Amino acid sequence: MAATPDSALYLGFDFSTQQLKVVAINENLNVVHQNNVQFDSELPEFRTRGGVHIHADRLTVTSPVLMWVKALDLLLDKMKRAGLDFSCVRALSGSGQQHGSVFWRRGASQTLRELDPDQSLTQLLQHSFSVSDSPVWMDSSSSQQCEDLQAAVGGALRLAEITGSRAYERFTGNQIAKLLQNRPNEYQDTERISLVSSFAASLFLGDYAAIDYSDGSGMNLLDIGTRTWSEICLEATAPHLDQLLGAPQPSTSVLGRVSSYFVRRFGFSESCSVVAFTGDNPASLAGMRLQQGDIAVSLGTSDTVFLWIQQPRPALQGHVFCNPVDWQAYMALLCFKNGSLTRERIRNECAGASWEVFSSALKETPLGNNGNIGFYFDTVEITPPAAGVHRFDLDDKKVSSVSPQVEVRALVEGQFLSRRLYAERLGYSIIPGTRVLATGGASSNKEILQVLSDVFNAPVYTINLSNSACLGSAYRALHGLVAESGVSFYDVVKKAAEPQLAASPHPAAQEVYNQMLQRYAQLEERVLRETRP
Numbered sequence: 001m002a003a004t005p006d007s008a009l010y011l012g013f014d015f016s017t018q019q020l021k022v023v024a025i026n027e028n029l030n031v032v033h034q035n036n037v038q039f040d041s042e043l044p045e046f047r048t049r050g051g052v053h054i055h056a057d058r059l060t061v062t063s064p065v066l067m068w069v070k071a072l073d074l075l076l077d078k079m080k081r082a083g084l085d086f087s088c089v090r091a092l093s094g095s096g097q098q099h100g101s102v103f104w105r106r107g108a109s110q111t112l113r114e115l116d117p118d119q120s121l122t123q124l125l126q127h128s129f130s131v132s133d134s135p136v137w138m139d140s141s142s143s144q145q146c147e148d149l150q151a152a153v154g155g156a157l158r159l160a161e162i163t164g165s166r167a168y169e170r171f172t173g174n175q176i177a178k179l180l181q182n183r184p185n186e187y188q189d190t191e192r193i194s195l196v197s198s199f200a201a202s203l204f205l206g207d208y209a210a211i212d213y214s215d216g217s218g219m220n221l222l223d224i225g226t227r228t229w230s231e232i233c234l235e236a237t238a239p240h241l242d243q244l245l246g247a248p249q250p251s252t253s254v255l256g257r258v259s260s261y262f263v264r265r266f267g268f269s270e271s272c273s274v275v276a277f278t279g280d281n282p283a284s285l286a287g288m289r290l291q292q293g294d295i296a297v298s299l300g301t302s303d304t305v306f307l308w309i310q311q312p313r314p315a316l317q318g319h320v321f322c323n324p325v326d327w328q329a330y331m332a333l334l335c336f337k338n339g340s341l342t343r344e345r346i347r348n349e350c351a352g353a354s355w356e357v358f359s360s361a362l363k364e365t366p367l368g369n370n371g372n373i374g375f376y377f378d379t380v381e382i383t384p385p386a387a388g389v390h391r392f393d394l395d396d397k398k399v400s401s402v403s404p405q406v407e408v409r410a411l412v413e414g415q416f417l418s419r420r421l422y423a424e425r426l427g428y429s430i431i432p433g434t435r436v437l438a439t440g441g442a443s444s445n446k447e448i449l450q451v452l453s454d455v456f457n458a459p460v461y462t463i464n465l466s467n468s469a470c471l472g473s474a475y476r477a478l479h480g481l482v483a484e485s486g487v488s489f490y491d492v493v494k495k496a497a498e499p500q501l502a503a504s505p506h507p508a509a510q511e512v513y514n515q516m517l518q519r520y521a522q523l524e525e526r527v528l529r530e531t532r533p
Contacts (some may be wrong), residue, residue, distance in 0.1 A: 007032075009085075012473030013075075013094030016201050016280060017063075017136065018051040023470040024084060025478070029496045034467070037071040037079050039063075046070075059141035062133035065102055068196070070122040072203060076266055086267045092204060092258070093275035093477035095283035096196030098218045099170045102191040103131040103179070104208070112206050119262035130189040131179065134196070140169040145177040149220060156316055161338045164217050164224045164312070164320035164330075172219035173237045179224060182201045193244045195219070197277035204318060206259025210249035213278035214331070217321035223249060224312070224322055224330070228447045249524035251278050251324040252476070252483035280469040281306070281323035281330060285331050287472030288439075288463055289337030289493050292329065293431040295423060297452065299442035299463060302359045303339035305419050307332040313427040317383045322355060324385060324472075325479065325489035334383055336418065340441055342378045343448075346411045350404035359447035361408035362403070367454055370514040372402055373417075373520055374410030375527050383422055390527045396519070404478040412448055416455040417520040434458040436501055439465040447503045454509035461499035 007026050014021045018040070024033035037043070039052040046067040047053070053062050080086070087492040093300065108128040115124050146167035150156045156275035167174060172195060180187045192208050195216070201209035214224040223230040227248065234241045249255070258272040284490040285306050288296050296306040312320040312330045323329035371394030380387045391399045391410065402410065436458050441450050444464050453460040 004391050007088060008090045009088045010474045011092035012283075012475070012477060013092070013200065013277075013294070014280060014283065014469040014473060015068055015094065015096040015196050016051075016469065017074060017097050017138075020068065020075050020170070021467070021470050022075060022079065022475050024089075025471070025474045027478075029057040029475070029493065031471070032077065033084050034084065035075060035082065036252060037075045037078070039067055039071060042074065043067055043070055052138060053133065057141065059139070059523035060139075061136055061138040063136050065129050065199075066122060066126060066132070067136045068200070069125050069203070070120075070519055072200075073120045073122055080266060086262075087269050089268060089272050091254075091273040091275055091477040091481050093473045093480060094197065094200050094277040095280045095473050096200055096215070096277060097137055098171050098195075098279035098281055099175075100134050100136040100196040101172045101175055102134050102194040102196065102199035103129060103186065103190045104194065105130040105189055106191045108191055109208055112202060112208070112259075115206060115259060115261035117261050130186045131183075137170045137174040139175065142169045142174040142178045145174040145181075148177065149174060149233065149236050153232050158317060159220065159233075160314040162223050162225075162230050163220050163486050164314050165220065165318075166316050167220055173221040173233060176241070177237045182455045187238070190244060192246065195279070197279055201255060201274060201277040204262065205256055206257055206261060207256070207518070208246060209255050209274070210246055210276065212251040212253070212276040212278045212324070213248055213322035213327065214251045214282040214324035216248045218279055218319065222322075223246070224314075224320060227322060227327075249276055250327045251276050251282065251322070252327065252480055254480050254484075260321045273477075273481060275477045277473070278324045278476070279321075281333055282321060282331060282467065283476065284468040285323075285472065286476050286489065287468030287470070288437055288465065289475075289490070289496060290331075290437070291490060293434040294437060295428065295434070295456065296437040296439065296463075297419060298341060299438060299440035299448075301340055301418060302335040303415070303419065303440075305334040305336070305423055307334075307375055307423055307426065307428045309427045311427050313425065315425050317422055318426050324476065328446075330427075332423070332428065333427070334419070334422050336383050336415070337379055337381050338377050340414075342376050343411065345378060345443060346376070346408060350407045355445060358408055359445060361405040362412060362447040362451060365405050365409040367506055367508060368516055369409045369413055372406050372410050373401075373516070373523055374414045375524065376414060384389075384524060384528055386527055386531050388531060392523055396523060409451070410481045412451045413455065414520070417517055418453050418524075420455055420473070421517060421521055421524070430456060430458055435499075437463050438502065439463050443502075444504065453503035453505045454512050457505045459505070459512065460503040462502045463499045501533060
């Protein structure tokens with residue numbers, strides 16, 4: 001749908017794994033245009049499946065960098081055909097799948113500055129990358145480099161204290177180290193290394209865009225305390241890496257005006273600002289409009305928890321990033337593998353495959369489940385690294401089975417106690433005004449949300465997350481224009497529709513679950529000791 005003439009627009013792009021998406025919002029924060037390019041079906045010449053190439057070793061996973069470039073050509077053409085007036089765009093920003101890296105060939109910066117508006121970006125940039133297939137977040141081929149980095153800095157916990165996370169194979173620094181060791185010629189031919197987010201911003205800027213603090217926190221290279229590259233991490237990764245990465249910048253920075261290429265080819269205004277792009281998870285935090293003390297829980301195949309925190313305590317589990325909308329704050333991310341599939345298994349086994357019966361079981365059992373606690377790790381869990389089903393009674397004795405109703409509540413309470421335990425370990429604390437924002441499939445189940453509200457002793461609101469990274473990027477484009485004058489992100493987005501209240505905590509919840517959380521943590525230690533290989 002086309003925007004009304006002369007109304008200011010703000011664009012948010014999302015270079016995700018399987019598609020490139022965009023939303024346009026107006027000054028009232030209403031979405032006036034949406035569009036996308038699906039990589040597999042619309043760019044079949046790149047032969048991706050799910051937007052990636054999985055290599056023969058099953059560990060190496062990459063995406064063709066020119067596919068992302070061509071997708072942008074295609075998307076902008078679609079937007080133009082749909083009648084979007086690019087001259088109304090006052091600012092744009094975007095996000096990229098986290099951790100992925102783009103290696104620009106020597107001379108690429110000059111190419112970016114001299115783009116010919118009569119040709120497509122794909123034609124102009126086809127020889128601008130020293131590595132044609134970018135490592136992406138699904139890659140797990142850099143285990144050796146992770147071990148080397150942790151050894152160099154004094155262990156996994158020390159690395160987490162510096163960079164916000166222990167070493168992960170998908171994190172950019174470890175991928176850079178692997179490239180240097182395995183393909184030194186391509187590394188030597190590299191002039192600049194971007195994240196997917198800063199690569200995308202560079203296209204719009206017509207010059208190399210800075211990596212922002214928030215997405216830069218997912219590299220195992222940025223000191224999240226000083227918000228500068230960690231010298232010990234850089235030295236352990238590759239020589240002269242600071243020059244290849246450039247100086248990181250605040251996520252709210254206006255990087256410059258849009259390149260003249262976009263002015264002449266698509267009719268953008270010369271005054272259109274490019275606000276720093278960031279990672280898809282930080283952009284989602286912006287799209288959900290999280291505030292201090294809030295926690296968002298995405299209840300999907302895996303459950304993801306987003307936190308806004310002031311004083312982080314990085315740990316071996318989870319990730320702490322610089323906050324994308326408030327440079328003095330932090331955000332954290334926790335991923336739990338056993339989510340909806342485990343809930344569905346218990347529904348099938350204990351509730352006759354009926355969500356109604358499952359919900360009744362939650363309604364008819366008391367808070368705290370008469371002391372019964374369960375751990376349900378159908379597949380090997382990430383947070384914590386454990387497997388199997390473990391049930392305990394009121395006296396902390398292991399039991400092999402419980403009644404179906406007790407099993408249903410043990411599963412749901414156990415999952416949410418786990419989410420709270422790991423959130424608090426990263427420095428999260430429930431404060432007056434805390435909201436739990438729920439999204440994903442299970443967020444439509446009122447009884448599940450009631451347990452979530454009780455365990456966190458906070459009201460639960462439901463939100464629609466389908467376009468949160470795009471929307472967050474459009475909000476950030478708008479905020480970027482006023483951020484330097486001290487206007488908060490919250491002030492900019494307060495006109496947006498409020499989330500819906502779905503559940504409020506029971507008066508007894510705080511007492512029940514504060515005690516239960518301590519027991520849960522002790523029993524989890526037992527499970528980890530007993531199942532350790």
